[in-house]
Amino acid sequence: xxxxxxxxxxxxxxxxxxxxxxxxxxxxxxxxxxxxxxxxxxxxxxxxxxxxxxxxxxxxxxxxxxxxxxxxxxxxxxxxxxxxxxxxxxxxxxxxxxxxxxx
Numbered sequence: 001x002x003x004x005x006x007x008x009x010x011x012x013x014x015x016x017x018x019x020x021x022x023x024x025x026x027x028x029x030x031x032x033x034x035x036x037x038x039x040x041x042x043x044x045x046x047x048x049x050x051x052x053x054x055x056x057x058x059x060x061x062x063x064x065x066x067x068x069x070x071x072x073x074x075x076x077x078x079x080x081x082x083x084x085x086x087x088x089x090x091x092x093x094x095x096x097x098x099x100x101x102x103x
Contacts, residue, residue, distance in 0.1 A: 004037040 001010050001024060008019035016023055025034040030047035041048055067075075075082075 001037065 003017035
């Protein structure tokens with residue numbers, strides 16, 4: 001059986017791919033029944049099974065790739081204002097438990 005996500009050949013009887021960890025059964029969005037990865041329609045209700053292939057999934061891109069240039073420039077110009085001011089602080093704590101509250 002081939003994994004629908006990575007196309008890795010997996011042993012029969014497995015529920016998840018040993019290569020990518022993806023589920024080997026497709027869940028029907030209409031009725032919730034489990035279907036085999038190669039099926040295009042649900043065996044219980046006949047609804048079309050949507051199956052994304054690995055090559056169809058867009059890889060994660062850097063924010064600069066999809067952020068408009070004018071917005072990127074504005075963010076970079078206001079970077080000092082966004083960072084704020086750094087200050088050194090000292091934090092202290094105290095135990096307010098009395099002797100009878102300890103046990």
